[in-house]
Amino acid sequence: MAGEYLESGDARGTFLGHPKGLFVLFFAEMWERFSYYGMRALLIFYLVQHWMFSDSEAGVIYGAYTALVYITPVVGGYLADKYLGQRKAVAFGALLLTFGHFLMAFEGDGLGQADPAINIFWLALAFIIVGSGFLKANISVIVGQLYTRTDIRRDPAYTIFYMGINLGAALGAIIAGWLGQTYGWSYGFGVAGLGMLLGLVVFVWGKPLLVGRGEANDPKLLESKVGGIKFEWLLYLLSFATVGLVWILIQYQALVGSLLGIAGAILVIYVLYTAVAKLAPEDRDRIFAAMFLIFGSILFWALFEQAGSSLNLFTDRSVDRNILGIEVPASVFQSINAIYIVLLAPVFALLWTMLGRRGLEPSAPAKFGLGLIQLGAGFLVLVAGALAAGTGNLTPVLFIFLIYLLHTTGELCLSPVGLSAMNRLAPSHMASLIMGTWFFASATGNFAAGLIASAVGAEGAGPDRVLEVYSTVGWVAVGVGVAVIVISPLIKKLMHLDTLADDNVGDDLEGQAEFGDPQSAGIHPTTKP
Secondary structure (H helix, E strand, O other), X not given: OOOOOOOOOOOOOEEOOEEHHHHHHHHHHHHXXXXXXXXXXXXXXXXXXXXXXXXXXXXXXXHHHHHHHXXXXXXXXXXXXXXXXXXXXXXXXXXXHHHHHHHOOOOOOOOHHHOOOHHHHHHHHHHHHHHHXXXXXXXXXXXXXXXXXXXXXXXXXXXXXXXXXXXXXXXXHHHHHHHHHHOOHHHHHHHHHHHHHHHHHHHHHOXXXXXXXXXXXXXXXXXXXXXXXXXXXHHHHHHHHHHHHHHHHHXXXXXXXXXXXXXXXXXXXXXXXXXXXXXXXXXXXXXXXXXXXXXXXXXXXXXXXXXXXXXXXXXXXHEEOEEOOEEXXXXXXXXXXXXXXXXXXXXXXXXXXHHHHOOOOOOHHHHHHHHHHHHHHHHHHHHHHHHHHOOOOOEEXXXXXXXXXXXXXXXXXXXXXXXXXXXXXXXXXXXXXXXXXXXXXXXXXXXXXXXXXXXXXXXXXXXXXXXXXXXXHHHHHHHHHHHHHHHHHHHHHHHOHHHOOOOOHHHHHHHHHHOOOHHHHOOOOOOOO
16 A cells, blocks of 8 residues: 555664655655755856846746746646556656756857757757756655655654755755856866756655655556557656646746636636535635735745845845855755755644644745744845945845845745645545645746836846835735735634544645645745746
């Protein structure tokens, strides 16, 4: 059974009390996050400084890219559940990601957008997007499959796995970011590709330690022939064709926005129709509450994801990055969020537990409001620091640490809480649909982030324009956050927490594992794209 775990008497044994397969997954995911966040830290600079896109154009491209990274796991997860199994899906995704990251190292002749090598760049992004879809959706599922649903080691396992995610994210931004901005793009992207290759090698090498977890439900179906081609290989070929489709989409970002708008409208209408027409009143109310949180998350991610685009450029151009006599590349500051997450997630877990025991823990909607307030406060603190420094002077680097601190604490109030709420509020037969809607909202927020970054970087805009926009969005976020807290008792009432049943606890745990919900580890961390 998928839920069984590796007994200590097995010849493969355990390490630190856990199946050795957990550490295979830990290092594979760590290296994948190393490559992804290392590349992401450099991407906006690569677009502006190498391919000569304007700040506005680069912001939209960046937003479309991160939005597609959030959408493709829905498809990758479906194909793994239905046909491939998680192990083969992860291995295939890692292969695509390795291709993509190494293709990023081809800079061309430095002629800007006139260089034909830009087509290789678009292809690299397409490989990374599709590869992320196969890997991101499925590797955390295998973690859950190493343990029974009631195994007390399950929660610590997700804690260990989550640490690998953030360790990789931090190291990738530091190492790849520093190499890319110090020695050249190919060095930064090349080391990101090397990291992904190491992740693939670890995963393939460690297959025996996974003890058959994550395999296809129907291996005979994969071996069957369709038009003379083995069905498994047909799926891989179709996925390569999808790379071609994404290659087009990433070049025409307006198409991504149109698809998000149309698909999002259809999805919301379908969810609301199902809630009204087919659910009992209490379940219907819970879906309404979930949709409220989902819409709130769009605003949060639209502002939070300025980190990799407009805020990254502001750090490069308008911040005094001299620390202890060393000029730190702006991309390296992309590691701060992951480091804060590692340090603060256990603190938040303890805080919620202590408040809960005293009956003082804020409701999920109230936590969303707190998250938005802290998000807005981060922007306002940065604006205050820049204004205090004076016109024409660089902003002290302290304020970059402060904005990331407030954004991280806001993230810890919203992201894991939202994941948990989706699992709690959705009826079992709608769990995947609601979780998919949550991630679709994240994609929408990321695309909106690109539009905001585009507005920040409008032609002729300078630091004053950045501060003007940051001040506006900061106050908007604080205002919306306060409004959410005010109406949170009403939203909490719609959740009907007093009548929630536990008859599908096992399903909920599997759902948390499927979507990489680290809150099942009891640490309230955030997810990372």
